[in-house]
Amino acid sequence: HHEFVIIGLGRFGTSLAMALTAYRHDVLAIDLDKKRVQQVSNTLPHVVQMDATDIDALREVGAEFFDTGVVCTGSVFEANLLATVNLRKLGVRRVISKARTVTQQEILQRVGADEVILPEHEAGVQLARRLAAINFIDFLQLGRDTGVVEIAAPDNLVGKSLVESQVRAQYGLSVIAIKRDNDVIVSPRADEVIKEDDILVVLGKIADCERIQS
Amino acid sequence: HHEFVIIGLGRFGTSLAMALTAYRHDVLAIDLDKKRVQQVSNTLPHVVQMDATDIDALREVGAEFFDTGVVCTGSVFEANLLATVNLRKLGVRRVISKARTVTQQEILQRVGADEVILPEHEAGVQLARRLAAINFIDFLQLGRDTGVVEIAAPDNLVGKSLVESQVRAQYGLSVIAIKRDNDVIVSPRADEVIKEDDILVVLGKIADCERIQS
Ligand SMILES: Nc1ncnc2c1ncn2[C@@H]1O[C@H](COP(=O)(O)OP(=O)(O)OP(=O)(O)O)[C@@H](O)[C@H]1O
Ligand SMILES: Nc1ncnc2c1ncn2[C@@H]1O[C@H](COP(=O)(O)OP(=O)(O)OP(=O)(O)O)[C@@H](O)[C@H]1O
Structure with missing residues (x-):
């Protein structure tokens, strides 16, 4: 069974988590912000408030047992980077990370992200198609x-x-x-x-x- | 023949313009920023430096003769709003606008955007699929x-x-x-x-x- 852990419930992370849930997949959604966790708790079945830059906290919620982790914390790049490295260290099979710029994309690929998504770029190509x-x-x-x-x-x-x-x-x-x-x-x-x-x-x-x- | 006028060459607008060009469509790309226009002039066949909030300037570049206009100026919402209204006033058949929030989306729809894209949301759904x-x-x-x-x-x-x-x-x-x-x-x-x-x-x-x- 595919299992997804989504870190960071901004617009990208939230729509990803909701769509995967609608496609009847198991999704664990994580966010640092209590208020954000509360906001989505009606629409997402499994949401946890925690800091993904803390590898022990990630281990505690069983992040290492997920097949795919997607890091969607956006505006603070360091959080993105750390969460990506943490998921890699925990042995998550596939790690996908969001980036805002090509430079961030290259850095994330260097630290082990299997795939880096640039949402604005993706949406532009998708609209063009x-x-x-x-x-x-x-x-x-x-x-x-x-x-x-x-x-x-x-x-x-x-x-x-x-x-x-x-x-x-x-x-x-x-x-x-x-x-x-x-x-x-x-x-x-x-x-x-x-x-x-x-x-x-x-x-x-x-x-x-x-x-x-x- | 389909013709597209793309306003605002941020990451979303640029990838949209480049993909449409790759699909062999006619694209007129517009940006306020001279430096930005110069940066893309090697990859996009038709780029013009101008202010899309100025309806006369838009008329001057023949914007009213385009089938589809896409407003991708992002962070300054007012520019987005004005450009959208201008394209509508000029009689462009279909106007698509980018928004950052659901509130902006509703406002753009009210002023006549045929479709409003939330790139982060779109990319999240696309990745989920x-x-x-x-x-x-x-x-x-x-x-x-x-x-x-x-x-x-x-x-x-x-x-x-x-x-x-x-x-x-x-x-x-x-x-x-x-x-x-x-x-x-x-x-x-x-x-x-x-x-x-x-x-x-x-x-x-x-x-x-x-x-x-x-
Ligand atoms: N260390 C962290 N651990 C878990 N969640 C985090 C961490 N840092 C930030 N977040 C969460 O990530 C979410 C998205 O972050 P932020 O809003 O900065 O990105 P964004 O790029 O604007 O998102 P989007 O563009 O997808 O809307 C926020 O809800 C924030 O609380
Ligand atoms: N009035 C205007 N007329 C034409 N172009 C404009 C106007 N205002 C802003 N722009 C251009 O729109 C482009 C995108 O704007 P901006 O970078 O603020 O949006 P953004 O949301 O960060 O973009 P993206 O997320 O797609 O990268 C910029 O290159 C900017 O010069």
């Missing part, structure tokens, strides 16, 4: 021109079966799944009728995905 | 248990054709594409032989994707 695929609800880039793309079912296809819609014949796209209400129809049959509000998950050239929407 | 799919190179969540997942070709399948590998028969997964070197083989045939270093793009239950890797 989403914007570059305009009108795509979500997408997975497979190659420079190919991807798996989620698109809202075009109006002119509603009420038609997949084979009638000619998605493959006319656009060269495979509808590999349909999201409807809270269900996912994987590998739908050719006679599946497209309904309003369906989300079509298509595989093919990105240009063809854009074409089918216009 | 990646960590939750341990060993998945990338993945697109389709439903609570289903997804499109990129996995490294398991050693025991290398040298076998898709049908021999029994990926579908034994694991219930569809291999919808194979990434090999810099190519993407979309909808591979049943007799396609799996090679070392292939990345299999599979569709199915996430639990089955994990099972095939162990």
Whole structure:
């Protein structure tokens, strides 16, 4: 079972801890600030108030038994650095640390962080991926021109079966799944009728995905 | 053609502008700071030094003719707010703004931002998605248990054709594409032989994707 220990509940650490919890993973969340711990105690199942620069305190909460530790204490770099070194010393298998600058990133990598996240940079790249695929609800880039793309079912296809819609014949796209209400129809049959509000998950050239929407 | 005007070249704005440029989109990058403009002039094709809170200056660089404007001036909220309002006034079709807090997010939405990005929050959620799919190179969540997942070709399948590998028969997964070197083989045939270093793009239950890797 994957277990995560998240140190530092700023905006990055908190959204990370909450998303992992929503994905039904075990998460231990740690923060120095009592008030912060109280604020999140309703939304996170396991939160502890403690100082992650104190290796004994970390050992006491069993940090060494976690598979992955993520250090998200941000603005005081020294705390970030110490917490990272501590997790490494305790033998946590994978240590991921947040940094604010490339210089901090290099230092954290030197002291043993397996991966260093620059949130502003990550969010910029992520937004670019989403914007570059305009009108795509979500997408997975497979190659420079190919991807798996989620698109809202075009109006002119509603009420038609997949084979009638000619998605493959006319656009060269495979509808590999349909999201409807809270269900996912994987590998739908050719006679599946497209309904309003369906989300079509298509595989093919990105240009063809854009074409089918216009 | 999609065209983007990016205002504010901090870490978020710069990575956004660079990624969009790498995806071969037209990007006009704007920053108030001469030194910053000089720093990025080697990596971004179109950079202009100007003040985005000055609507006439924005009009002068043709900002109103852009499809999407992204306001990434961060630490001085008023600049963010003014630039957002200016883009709206100029008639830019879609305005996306960066915020640091939920309060700022609400204000920006009130003055007309179509979308407000909280980079720390986004990066936290993005990391969670990646960590939750341990060993998945990338993945697109389709439903609570289903997804499109990129996995490294398991050693025991290398040298076998898709049908021999029994990926579908034994694991219930569809291999919808194979990434090999810099190519993407979309909808591979049943007799396609799996090679070392292939990345299999599979569709199915996430639990089955994990099972095939162990
Ligand atoms: N030594 C420490 N041990 C545990 N938690 C700590 C320690 N030092 C700082 N923190 C906590 O880390 C959290 C995040 O720190 P801070 O707010 O400085 O970073 P930030 O970069 O602004 O965060 P974000 O950008 O993710 O919102 C704070 O809630 C703080 O209490
Ligand atoms: N009125 C303005 N017009 C154009 N650019 C501006 C204006 N005000 C600030 N900027 C630019 O926006 C950029 C980002 O601003 P700043 O560094 O304050 O934000 P930040 O939140 O720290 O950025 P990031 O977190 O993305 O690194 C700076 O390079 C700054 O020169």
